[in-house]
Amino acid sequence: MRADRLVSLLMLLQTRQHSTAGELARRLQVSERTIYRDLDALSAAGVPVYTTRGPSGGVALVEGWRTQLTGLTRAEVHALAAVGAPVALEDLGLSAPLRSGLVKLAASLPALQQSVIEYARQRLHVDPSSWFGERERVPHLAVLRDAVWQDHRVRLSYRDFDGHRTRRVVEPYGLVIKADRWYLVAGTERGPSVFRGSRVEGARLLDEKFERPARFDLEAFWKEWCSRFAERRAQYEVELRVTPEGEEALRHIRPPADHARLAQARQARDGTKTVTLDFERESIALSQLCMLGRTVEVLEPEALRARLRALSDDLRALYGPEKSSGR
Secondary structure (H helix, E strand, O other): OHHHHHHHHHHHHHHOOOEOHHHHHHHHOOOHHHHHHHHHHHHHOOOOEEEEOOOOOEEEEOOOOOOOOOOOOHHHHHHHHHOOOOHHHHHHOOHHHHHHHHHHHHHOOOHHHHHHHHHHHOOOOOOOOOOOOOOOOOOOHHHHHHHHHHOEEEEEEEEOOOOOEEEEEEEEEEEEEEOOEEEEEEEEOOEEEEEEHHHEEEEEEEEEEOOOOOOOOHHHHHHHHHHHHHHHOOOOEEEEEEOHHHHHHHHHHOOHHHHHHHHHOOEOOOOOEEEEEEOOOHHHHHHHHOOOHHHEEEEEOHHHHHHHHHHHHHHHHHHOOOOOOOO
């Protein structure tokens, strides 16, 4: 295990001109103390690695030194065989370069490992596409990609979740795809912010360049932002009385956290359960619960009960027994 970590550490140092021990620890998911022990081990093995102190200090290899290490473990070869062209790279025009790069990488492997990669390819295939889900359109992705690559400011027209439209000039730091949704991470007057790609209604590349923050790490920022987002996201709690059929239906449309709440809820003598679930917004609760009919009853809030009653009245008026189909 340590040998694999030492190789990974060596590869990180070779591909990154300068890193702090903290950054290396986060990438390898170990403590900084472990990183320093591994650096001592590399140095003892003859790898010219050095550390510098101070605000701009860190860990680096002697300039110009590169390892000749090219071998891959069997597990790494299996993982390489499963790599395809993610849909995200098609959006960026990088799927063809990925395929050609993988072919070149496979061709550079020893003959024995080439047979292993073909063996694995015939036994594992990853299809990232969904059956019916429609991907979000991001019409200005090409402009955002160019801005990120070239460090150019962008004039952005943006519509938020509530429909409010704004115009602003931002400094694009990077693009992130989470599941099948694109996000732009950009510098603003208030610091780094996140914009959903499908809500960008206009993007114009400006001639002005900007200086990217030297210490900004896209992966670390995104992880922290997602954590904060989960804590401050909108809440809309709904108290429900659910039948066994309703509980089964909710398990198909609600996230795993709600499955646990449903399982832990006490069952009444009539077989129903009373449970409180968070739907984030009233509109989400309305759209999901109206499909479940009498298997789920809303107890609170009263405003949601009123909306469901109004919807029921409208449907009864449209589809009631006295309504003729016109045939």
